Structure formats: C-alpha cells, structure tokens
Amino acid sequence: MIYRILLVCGALLTGLLFIYSVAERSPRADFTYVNPSGIHTLDPARMSWLQDFRIALNLWEGLTVSHPETTRPVAGAAMLPPRVTDDGLTHTFSIRRDARWSNGDPVNARDFVRGWRRAMEPGTAADYLFLFTDHIAGAAEYVEWRLERVALLTGLLRLSQGWAIDAAQARAVAAHPPVGRILPAAGVPDARAATADATFDRLAKQLGELEVDWRAVHERTLRQHAAQMDDRFSAVGVRAIDGRTLAVELKRPCPYFLDLTAFPTFLPCHESVELLRETSRGVPLTAEGLVVYDPQWTKPDCRRQGYAGLVTNGPFRMASWRFKRRARLEVNPYYREALRIACRTVDMVVFEHPSSALMAYEAGDVDFLPGIDVPYDHEIARLARTGKRPDFRFCNALATFYFNFNCVSDAVLDRVNPFVDARVRKAFALAMDREAIVAEVLQRGDRVARSLVPRGAIEGYDPPEGVVRDVTRAARLLADSGHAGGADIPPVDLLCLPSDQRVCQAAAATWEQTLGVRVDIRFKESKTFAHDKANLQYMIARGNWFGDYADPTTFLDCLVTGNGNNDSGYSNPRYDALVAQARDCREPPRRLRLLAQAEKIIVEEDLPLLTVLHYSIPIAVKPYVKGLHANPRLRFSFKDLRVER
Amino acid sequence: MIVLVVRRCVLGVVTIFCVYALTFVMAISIPGNPLRQGPRNIPAEAERALRIRYNMDNNWLYFTGFVAGLARLDFGPTFTYNDWTCNQIIADALPVSVMIGLSAILIAVVAGVPAGVFGAVGRNGWFDVTTGALVLLGVSLPAFVTGSFLLIVFAMYLKVAPVGGWGTLAHLPLPALTLALPFTAYVARLTRVAMLDVLGSDFIRTALAKGLAPRRVIWDHALRVAFLPILSFLGPACAQAMTGSFVVEKVYGVPGIGQHFVNAALNLDAGLVMSTVLVFAVLLVAMNVVIDVLYAWFDPRIKDAL
Numbered sequence: 010m011i012y013r014i015l016l017v018c019g020a021l022l023t024g025l026l027f028i029y030s031v032a033e034r035s036p037r038a039d040f041t042y043v044n045p046s047g048i049h050t051l052d053p054a055r056m057s058w059l060q061d062f063r064i065a066l067n068l069w070e071g072l073t074v075s076h077p078e079t080t081r082p083v084a085g086a087a088m089l090p091p092r093v094t095d096d097g098l099t100h101t102f103s104i105r106r107d108a109r110w111s112n113g114d115p116v117n118a119r120d121f122v123r124g125w126r127r128a129m130e131p132g133t134a135a136d137y138l139f140l141f142t143d144h145i146a147g148a149a150e151y152v153e154w155r156l157e158r159v160a161l162l163t164g165l166l167r168l169s170q171g172w173a174i175d176a177a178q179a180r181a182v183a184a185h186p187p188v189g190r191i192l193p194a195a196g197v198p199d200a201r202a203a204t205a206d207a208t209f210d211r212l213a214k215q216l217g218e219l220e221v222d223w224r225a226v227h228e229r230t231l232r233q234h235a236a237q238m239d240d241r242f243s244a245v246g247v248r249a250i251d252g253r254t255l256a257v258e259l260k261r262p263c264p265y266f267l268d269l270t271a272f273p274t275f276l277p278c279h280e281s282v283e284l285l286r287e288t289s290r291g292v293p294l295t296a297e298g299l300v301v302y303d304p305q306w307t308k309p310d311c312r313r314q315g316y317a318g319l320v321t322n323g324p325f326r327m328a329s330w331r332f333k334r335r336a337r338l339e340v341n342p343y344y345r346e347a348l349r350i351a352c353r354t355v356d357m358v359v360f361e362h363p364s365s366a367l368m369a370y371e372a373g374d375v376d377f378l379p380g381i382d383v384p385y386d387h388e389i390a391r392l393a394r395t396g397k398r399p400d401f402r403f404c405n406a407l408a409t410f411y412f413n414f415n416c417v418s419d420a421v422l423d424r425v426n427p428f429v430d431a432r433v434r435k436a437f438a439l440a441m442d443r444e445a446i447v448a449e450v451l452q453r454g455d456r457v458a459r460s461l462v463p464r465g466a467i468e469g470y471d472p473p474e475g476v477v478r479d480v481t482r483a484a485r486l487l488a489d490s491g492h493a494g495g496a497d498i499p500p501v502d503l504l505c506l507p508s509d510q511r512v513c514q515a516a517a518a519t520w521e522q523t524l525g526v527r528v529d530i531r532f533k534e535s536k537t538f539a540h541d542k543a544n545l546q547y548m549i550a551r552g553n554w555f556g557d558y559a560d561p562t563t564f565l566d567c568l569v570t571g572n573g574n575n576d577s578g579y580s581n582p583r584y585d586a587l588v589a590q591a592r593d594c595r596e597p598p599r600r601l602r603l604l605a606q607a608e609k610i611i612v613e614e615d616l617p618l619l620t621v622l623h624y625s626i627p628i629a630v631k632p633y634v635k636g637l638h639a640n641p642r643l644r645f646s647f648k649d650l651r652v653e654r
Numbered sequence: 655m656i657v658l659v660v661r662r663c664v665l666g667v668v669t670i671f672c673v674y675a676l677t678f679v680m681a682i683s684i685p686g687n688p689l690r691q692g693p694r695n696i697p698a699e700a701e702r703a704l705r706i707r708y709n710m711d712n713n714w715l716y717f718t719g720f721v722a723g724l725a726r727l728d729f730g731p732t733f734t735y736n737d738w739t740c741n742q743i744i745a746d747a748l749p750v751s752v753m754i755g756l757s758a759i760l761i762a763v764v765a766g767v768p769a770g771v772f773g774a775v776g777r778n779g780w781f782d783v784t785t786g787a788l789v790l791l792g793v794s795l796p797a798f799v800t801g802s803f804l805l806i807v808f809a810m811y812l813k814v815a816p817v818g819g820w821g822t823l824a825h826l827p828l829p830a831l832t833l834a835l836p837f838t839a840y841v842a843r844l845t846r847v848a849m850l851d852v853l854g855s856d857f858i859r860t861a862l863a864k865g866l867a868p869r870r871v872i873w874d875h876a877l878r879v880a881f882l883p884i885l886s887f888l889g890p891a892c893a894q895a896m897t898g899s900f901v902v903e904k905v906y907g908v909p910g911i912g913q914h915f916v917n918a919a920l921n922l923d924a925g926l927v928m929s930t931v932l933v934f935a936v937l938l939v940a941m942n943v944v945i946d947v948l949y950a951w952f953d954p955r956i957k958d959a960l
Contacts, residue, residue: 013951013952014763014767014881017948018760018763018764021756021759021760022760024756025753025756025757025760035821047735048737049691049692049734049735049736050735050736050737051737052736052737055736056692057691057692057693057694058692058693059693131699131700131702131703132703132707133700134689134696134700134701134703134704135697135700136691136692136694136696136697136700137694138697138699138700139697152699156699156702156703159702159703159706160702163706163711167712172712172715175711177702295707297706297707299703299706299707301707304731304736304737304738304739305737307737308737331746331909332735332738332742332743332746332747332909333746333747333909333913334746334819334820334821334909335819335821358819358907359907359909360818360819360907361903361904361907361913362818362904362905362907364802365805365817365818365904365905365906365907366907368805368806368809368810368817368818369817369818369819369907371810372809372810372813372816372817374816374817374819534920535920536686536687536688536690536920536921536922537685537686539686539687539690539695540685540686540687540690543687543690543695555693573694573695573696573697573698574694574695576695
C-alpha cells in the first residue's frame with residue numbers, strides 16, 4: 010500500500026522539480042526597491058498611477074525633467090529655455106544633439122509628436138487626455154472630430170454586421186453625407202436637424218432596415234477617414250519643424266507648461282512602435298476607426314512583426330520584466346550621462362503585503378521602500394521623529410485628503426440629502442477637529458489641511474486660511490439652516506474605503522457628538538466606491554487628490570462645473586469665472602491671487618469639500634543609499650543614486 | 655474504465671461551459687465601472703472608445719468574443735493590466751501556484767497520513783492527543799497568522815529563508831508549509847477516523863488472528879481501505895491548493911494565480927475573472943477524473959462495479 014502512495018508522491022515531486030528547473034535566477038541588482046502593486050501599465054500615455062510614473066520617468070525623458078529634490082523643471086531631452094513668442098503661446102524647443110534612444114537612434118522631434126498624438130487618440134484612452142485638450146491649441150477639436158468619426162465607423166460596422174446601433178452612432182451615420190443623401194430617397198426623414206435622442210433611436214431602427222451595402226459604405230468611409238487624419242492633425246499645435254525642433258502652440262499662456270512637459274503623458278515614443286499598429290482592410294486603423302497599438306509594445310522582449318522590444322530614451326532601459334514579480338532596469342548605454350550613473354542596475358520587486366515589504370527591507374533584501382503603508386504607521390512615524398530610525402524619512406506630499414459633500418442630489422439612498430445647503434456643509438466643516446485627527450487618531454505626522462492646495466507647496470501662491478473649528482458657530486449655522494441640534498437631518502451617509510477606517514470613524518464621532526446627528530459609515534471596496542462616488546450616490550465621501558504639476562490649478566480645476574473629477578457635483582459660476590479669468594491672465598502674481606480668491610470660495614464659503622490633512626508619506630531608505638531625495642511629488646530619480654554598501 | 659473517463663470528460667466540458675457562461679453574466683452585472691483603472695476618473699471620451707474597442711456596447715458580441723477566444727485558447731486582454739494578456743498572466747502565475755500547491759499536498763499526505771495512522775493505532779495515547787491538538791491548531795489558525803509567524807521565525811530571526819518573493823528553491827518551503835498546514839490537519843483527522851473504523855472490522859481481526867505482523871496489517875491491509883476517503887478529499891484539495899491562495903501569496907509576495915482570482919473580481923476585470931474561473935473549473939474537473947481513475951486503481955472492487 011505505502012509504496013503506491015510513495016509512487017504517486019514521487020511522480021509529483023519529479024513534476025515539481027521539472028517546473029522548478031525552468032524558474033529564473035539572476036544576481037542581485039545594485040539597488041532594489043519595492044513597488045507594492047506592480048506596474049499597472051508601462052504605456053506613458055495611459056498611465057495614471059504614481060508607481061507607474063515613478064518607473065516611467067526613469068525609463069523615458071521628456072522635453073524637461075523634474076529636479077529630483079526641488080521638483081522644478083530642468084532641461085531634459087530639450088535645451089532650456091525654449092524660444093517663446095511674445096504672446097506666450099508658441100514654445101519652440103530644440104532637442105539636444107546628444108539625446109539618444111536606448112537603441113542608439115537620435116531622439117527626434119517627431120518622436121514627441123508621435124507620443125503626444127498617441128495620447129490624444131481615443132483608442133489610447135488616456136486618463137490625462139485633458140492635459141492636451143486643455144492646453145494645446147486645436148487638440149480638443151481634433152479629439153472631438155476623431156470621436157465623431159469613431160462613432161460613425163462603429164455605427165457603419167455594426168450595421169454591416171447586422172447589429173442594432175445606438176443613438177449616438179445613428180446621429181453620426183445620419184450626418185455622414187453619403188448616407189444623408191440616400192435617406193430621403195429611402196423614405197427616411199432627414200433627422201440631421203433633430204436633437205432628441207428618441208429621434209435617433211427611431212432612426213437607428215430605420216437604418217437597420219435599409220437595403221444598403223453597409224460593408225462597402227464602411228470600407229469607403231474608413232479609407233477616406235484614414236486619408237484625412239494627418240491633414241486634420243496638422244491643425245493641432247504640435248509639430249516637428251525639423252528633426253531637432255519642436256514647436257508647440259498653446260491655447261492660452263501657461264506659466265507651468267515646462268512642468269507639464271516633464272509629466273509622463275508628454276513623453277516621446279520611438280518610431281518602432283508603428284510596426285505594432287493594428288490595421289484593418291489595409292488601413293492603419295481598427296475597423297472602428299481607432300488607432301490601436303499591440304499592447305505588447307511595452308515589453309523589452311517583444312519580438313514580432315520586426316519589433317525589437319521596448320526602446321526608451323531615459324537614463325535606464327528595461328532589461329526584463331516579469332509580471333508582478335520583478336522588473337530589472339539597466340543603464341541606457343546611449344544616455345548622455347551613462348558613464349556617470351553609479352547605480353548600473355535597479356530591481357523593482359513586488360510585495361503586495363506592506364508588512365512583508367517592511368520585513369524584506371529590515372532583512373536587507375531591498376534598499377528602498379517608497380511608502381510604508383502598514384497598520385502601525387504611527388509607530389514608524391514615532392521612530393522617525395525621535396531620531397531612532399534616521400532611515401525612515403517623510404515626503405510632505407503635494408496631496409490632500411478631504412471629505413466630499415454631495416452638493417446636488419436632493420435624495421441619497423431614499424433619504425433627504427441636507428448637504429445641498431451650503432450652511433450645513435459649513436457647519437460640518439466647522440465641527441471637524443482636524444488637529445485631533447492628525448495628532449491623536451492617525452499620529453503619522455501628516456499636516457493639518459485648511460486649504461485644498463498645500464501651503465508653501467507652490468511658489469508665490471498663498472492659499473486661503475480656511476475655516477477653524479468653532480463648535481458654537483457650527484451649531485448656529487445648523488440652526489439657521491433649519492436643523493437646530495441636528496433635527497430633521499436623516500442619518501448621514503458617509504461613504505468610505507476600508508483603508509481610511511480610522512479617519513472616517515473619528516470624523517463620524519466628532520459630528521455625532523458636536524452636531525447631534527447620526528452618521529452611518531458605509532464601507533465599500535475601491536471599485537464600487539469609485540462607482541458610487543462618481544454617480545453621486547453618497548452624502549459625504551472620503552477623497553484625496555495628488556497634484557500633478559506645480560500650479561494651484563492641478564487641484565482647483567477639479568471643482569470647475571462639469572470637470573470629470575468634480576465628484577461633489579459642485580457648480581458655482583463665480584468660482585468658474587475666477588478660474589477662467591486666472592486662466593487668461595498674463596501676469597503671474599495676479600493670476601495666483603485670482604486662484605487664491607477662487608480657492609477661498611471652496612474652503613471658506615461653499616465648502617463642496619472639507620479638507621482634512623496633507624499627507625506626509627513615510628519612506629525607508631537604507632543609510633548606504635546616497636542621492637535619494639524625499640520630494641513632494643514622490644517621484645524618485647535613480648540616475649543620481651550612489652549605493653555605498 | 656475508458657467509458658468512465660470519456661463520460662466524465664464530456665460531462666466536464668459541459669460543466670465548464672456552464673460555469674463560463676454563468677461567470678460572464680455575473681461579471682457584467684456587478685456594479686461599478688471596470689474601465690476606470692487609475693486614481694483619476696476616466697474621461698467620457700476615452701471610456702466610449704474603450705467600450706467600442708472591447709465590444710462592451712453589445713453584450714452578445716462581448717460574450718461571443720469570449721467564447722471564440724476560448725475556442726482558440728486566447729482569453730484576450732485585461733482591463734487592469736493593459737500590457738499583459740490574460741494568457742500571459744496565467745502562464746506566468748499558474749506554474750508558481752501549481753508548484754506551491756502540489757508541495758503543500760505532498761506535505762499534507764506525507765505528514766498527515768502517518769500522523770493519522772499512529773494516532774488511530776495508539777488511540778488516546780500521548781501521540782494521539784498531541785496530534786489532535788496540533789490538528790485543531792492547524793485547522794483554526796488562519797494563513798496570515800501562520801505565514802507571518804513563520805516569516806518572523808525563519809526569515810527574520812533564524813535567517814534561513816528569504817522574506818518573500820519568488821525565483822529560487824529557497825522561496826518554496828515557507829509558502830508551501832503555510833498552505834499545507836490546514837490540509838495536513840484535515841488529512842490527519844480523516845486518516846485517523848477512517849483507520850479507527852477499519853481497525854475494528856472483521857478482516858483485520860482475522861488477519862491479526864492468523865498471525866500476520868501488525869505492521870503489515872496496519873500499513874498494507876487497513877490503510878488500503880482507509881485511504882479511500884482521503885483520496886476523494888485530495889481531488890478537490892489539489893485543485894484548491896494549485897489555484898493558489900490569496901493570503902499566502904500576499905504574505906510571501908509570491909506571484910501566484912490566487913491573487914488574480916480575487917483581484918480580478920474586485921477590479922471587475924471580466925476577461926481575467928473568466929479565465930481564472932476557467933482554470934479553476936478545468937483543474938477541479940480534471941482532478942476529479944484523475945481521482946476516479948486512482949480510486950479504481952486502489953480498490954479493484956470499484957473497478958468491477960464500473
């Protein structure tokens with residue numbers, strides 16, 4: 010009997026050893042750091058996670074780069090300063106002669122045009138599309154035109170497949186001249202002038218019943234569209250004048266434009282990526298009219314259709330990348346300062362469990378933790394503040410944690426939403442004890458936030474004072490709004506993420522004690538949380554914002570009416586006007602004053618959100634690692650690192 | 655025998671397809687926006703383009719796309735990790751989980767069966783009581799406790815194992831041991847109960863009365879019968895162990911498939927959810943077929959009955 014069991018076990022063991030024999034092994038890198046969640050994407054146009062920015066900015070180099078310590082823009086692939094026309098609208102950048110891709114090719118101005126155009130294409134689906142449509146002349150119009158064409162081509166494709174189309178597609182198909190011409194003849198009323206979606210729904214049905222060779226119409230339209238694209242793009246304000254000169258035309262003067270060009274969405278893209286562009290019917294577009302590249306282009310070992318793997322132009326290149334395990338970076342031998350870079354190889358390892366990451370750091374397996382997100386982070390803070398662990402440092406992040414108030418929905422979860430009244434919002438803000446949350450509840454050393462933009466974070470910008478805790482005034486305001494002592498306020502719905510449990514419970518307790526209301530905390534995991542928040546299915550929700558560039562608008566734009574990240578549904582024409590006025594203002598000091606006035610409306614009058622704290626993010630750097638600077642953007646450059654083990 | 659295997663396989667395929675279709679329905683009906691991946695709200699324009707690209711504007715096209723992909727064994731893109739396909743993710747993660755899972759099952763059998771046999775033979779003796787207590791501990795301690803404990807002892811203090819990660823044989827023992835503990839405890843308990851049952855039966859008494867060596871009677875005659883319930887437990891257990899454990903992978907930073915199983919569902923990543931569910935379903939069905947075959951091999955009475 011036992012020998013049979015042993016036989017089975019032995020067979021299993023052999024199998025195990027076989028699997029083991031194909032596992033990888035590599036020597037330790039000069040520098041190893043932890044990326045808690047792994048890389049979400051290495052496509053600079055698509056990325057929106059800080060972890061991804063961090064690695065991308067070591068692999069690629071924009072026209073400018075952020076200084077590792079001050080985060081001010083310094084010269085990158087282009088020489089500074091660019092030539093700027095008197096109206097401040099046109100920037101002409103000269104690409105450095107010695108800027109090189111990791112395969113030795115010189116960096117070309119067209120590589121920037123390619124990278125930026127990719128980010129604008131609907132098929133790329135960039136989260137930061139607005140950086141182009143808000144700033145670059147003609148970009149918004151180009152994107153709109155492309156989207157309309159994609160709707161048309163998808164409509165024609167679905168009709169050719171025999172599928173029903175939706176109202177937006179019907180609208181685009183009806184407006185397409187060749188189709189528009191045949192509609193009256195086929196007995197379909199001309200619906201181009203109509204606007205109601207119901208009209209287009211009816212039209213969509215009628216189109217489906219027409220005896221038309223939709224396949225031919227689709228193919229013809231696809232070809233025509235592909236032929237028009239370059240011509241249309243020439244109206245967008247980014248063009249390569251020659252191989253080394255890039256001209257950028259802005260919509261309006263932008264004092265922080267050089268900061269934007271250091272942002273990942275503005276990185277260049279090597280021409281070899283074109284080898285992986287999807288085609289349909291001989292046209293470099295998908296059948297839906299989208300510009301799509303094989304997502305494998307970001308892999309260092311992708312070899313197909315003549316593609317030779319990822320090519321980057323930064324100080325490092327990607328040597329290998331195993332999903333959610335490890336990414337190995339090595340010095341880009343063609344980088345202009347390649348010989349000066351002391352740290353020749355960098356490993357990014359993945360530890361999803363923060364405590365395990367800390368243990369790996371303590372055991373010496375990793376050299377750097379760009380965040381210590383453990384449940385005992387107050388203990389980490391204490392060790393750092395008392396000087397017991399000088400290797401634990403803090404980054405005073407350009408970031409704010411706040412509570413959003415739902416300013417628009419009359420009812421939430423079948424309960425009356427009292428927060429449509431600004432007085433109620435202000436009462437809740439006045440009752441909030443930020444100092445207690447920061448000093449007693451969290452004890453992480455975060456900074457109390459009375460403004461949305463962190464004080465001192467942006468040069469020349471003086472944020473408003475905000476509201477200070479005043480329980481009597483809070484009670485009075487609540488009484489003024491008809492809810493004296495919390496009367497008639499239904500249980501307040503507080504939408505939270507489990508990670509912010511302590512703050513949310515503390516805030517709820519404060520409100521319950523001082524205002525006499527009942528607060529029901531509703532924990533949701535991140536996706537459903539984001540869904541509920543974006544759809545305004547909450548009364549109060551936790552929120553945070555990490556600034557992307559050194560200008561107050563990186564925070565303040567989110568509260569402009571209709572902004573995609575305006576999760577409070579807030580709208581105040583006076584605020585919008587001030588932000589718009591600042592946008593068009595040519596004098597930097599006055600511009601910042603206008604923005605401060607706008608912010609004052611947010612944090613002192615209307616309170617669509619209640620700022621609580623500005624994060625101080627703890628990081629751990631081994632003492633033998635020199636040249637790594639704690640900075641407010643939490644982006645770390647490995648180019649200047651020295652590891653003196 | 656062959657008829658049995660073929661019949662089981664056909665039934666398995668039908669089961670798997672039903673699971674696949676059901677998973678699709680559930681995956682698309684969970685509330686939330688799967689296309690929002692980053693910390694920023696996805697622009698409306700971008701979302702529209704992505705919905706078109708993935709056929710999400712037409713559920714039937716969306717589903718048939720999955721089924722057509724299944725026929726080609728191509729599970730398509732993921733929403734959460736744009737740069738990787740579901741196939742790449744599974745190809746990367748499954749071997750890791752299979753290795754840890756099989757090691758865990760090995761440990762469970764090698765340690766659990768003898769513990770159960772000795773416990774049954776020396777019933778209520780010191781060994782039985784000790785293993786009983788250990789079994790209780792193994793079943794009740796959650797993996798994040800045992801995992802963290804083993805890490806602290808072996809990686810931090812004794813420094814005989816790396817803290818986590820994957821790539822060398824040294825990375826295997828701790829996760830395998832953590833994963834094995836509950837399985838070992840269960841196998842030991844199961845063996846003990848089955849052995850107690852068998853040891854009281856007539857054929858054992860006869861064998862002992864005929865003067866056969868007790869060792870032979872216990873290990874050969876009794877265990878052969880007592881092993882059957884363990885075998886039927888091992889089938890689903892193998893599938894479960896090999897599809898990874900979210901907790902063990904998280905504690906040890908192991909790039910296995912268990913984390914994708916959970917994360918994909920949380921991220922509403924339909925493609926990855928469907929492919930991981932499929933992997934689990936296929937493993938479960940396959941393991942059950944294997945166990946059926948082994949059953950017949952271990953016990954000729956069953957083969958005759960078939």
